[in-house]
Amino acid sequence: MNASEQPPLAQLLAEFRRHLLDQPSDIQTHIVDAGSVDAAGRLSVYANAYRSRLLEALDANYPELHKWLGDEEFRRIGQAYIEQHPSQHYSIRWFGHRLSEFLRATVPWNEEYSMQALADFEWATSEVFDAANADVVAIDHIASLPPPTWPTMRMQFHPSLRRRQLTWNAPPIWRALTRNETPDEPSETESPITWIVWRQAFAIYYRSLDVDESWALDAALNGANFAELCEGLCEWIDAEHVAARAAGFLRQWVQDGLITRVDA
């Protein structure tokens, strides 16, 4: 082959990339066929390593989903995901961040709702695990605020807080799997339930919210002050009880370690 036939570096890497992605590529013509392993065999070392490394990464991010589905189904999903969503982040830690979205959009998993929910919930737990740190406020701090400042009080929340709306019982299934117990059968609720997942110190916590707390948390996350929370909660609570209900939420959020700052 004369020099003019040698592709520039960018083209060579592009051909190699296409080969790894299982797309048409002429990379093999640029590889020396020597020794006991031919060019195709040498290239296959890389192609196999590419897929097995991404499958490992998916397993690291979805260990409970993997347990739940078993090796064969998890591998089938993983291989399809790898083809559909090659990694675009420099860190393999984020590989798989679109798995539940992929399942929702892809036959034959697009109607596997409990599987989608488990993937969604498990990814939330993995985001919580290494989310940013922040100091949280103590209940004494809230108690010490003068009553006239309460109506204008706004809250800031811990950066690890994640919310998921689920109609399937993925969280208890996930918990059973983490404990190597037999999980409940998948079951569906009539309307979606809000679950929150967060980190306190280094432990991951989660719980479900009643519909009024779900609304209040949403509003507080969007910057509503305490008076606005009370006003909105009137949709579910009598006006005379609404301040106590809102204060109860606030106390619970502080005790959960969800509040990092209160601006009165």
Next chain:
Amino acid sequence: MNPSSPVNSERPYLGFGLGLRPVHYEEILSNPTPPKVDWFEIISENYMIPGGRPLHNLDRVRERFPLVMHGVSLSIGSTDPLDRDYLKNLKALADRVQPAWISDHLCWTGAHGTNMHDLLPLPYTEEAIRHVVERVQQVQETLGRRILLENVSSYLTYKQSAMTEWEFLSEIARRADCLILLDINNIYVSSFNHEFDPLAYLNGVPAERVRQFHLAGHEHNGDIIIDTHDHPIVDSVWDLYAHALRRFGRVSTMIERDDHIPPLAELLAELDHARTRADETLAAPRVAAHR
């Protein structure tokens, strides 16, 4: 960038280290007697995260041990633009960890926005040298320090390669004014896969630029050796390590284990073997590294 010191000044020496792996945190941090390891190497990307327990553990290890940072995603050979976000986060981690040095691989790991998460080989050409040198210079300028580039294991040769791997590595190190992390196992693996003389490799690398050695195990598949980091180091690699010690003198040495990770005690025993090998080799009368 103005590298802080001429490269021929005395080589900094950390002793014998291990790769820091989460399964060993407990043994490293909770044991009242610190493990007999002089330093740890971290995989940079594992700690380029917002927060949580991994960074907390990293800080605790750092209070007790020197650290070096070893990256897998710099993709110095890629023809995509350098990832500025990556470099920013790498620098932030370096500011936190204050590592003795920062290394990555002489390879490419992605192209056209796709990250392949593998250490892929470059063609050994003048074009690739010029390309990599320019990027190393940019990285060193951003980080404000020289980086170490590591030789990778490879399984294929491009037809267009016009020089040996060690000529390629050495020329880049000289022109970019960077340092070298010599992976002894990778030299062994590639020498088998491409049928070259590993001693020629050792003799072809500029000694004054070598700052660190890697040792690791591999998987021998008969026709080809795969760099798997999942086995103990084999005798042939220990022998090559002895040659490297004779050629380069005392160089900070660490053992990489990334799969089938045994209890810490087992790796400490392997590291002790490296100490013994180094002491014996360097005490013996110096002989040229030729067969």
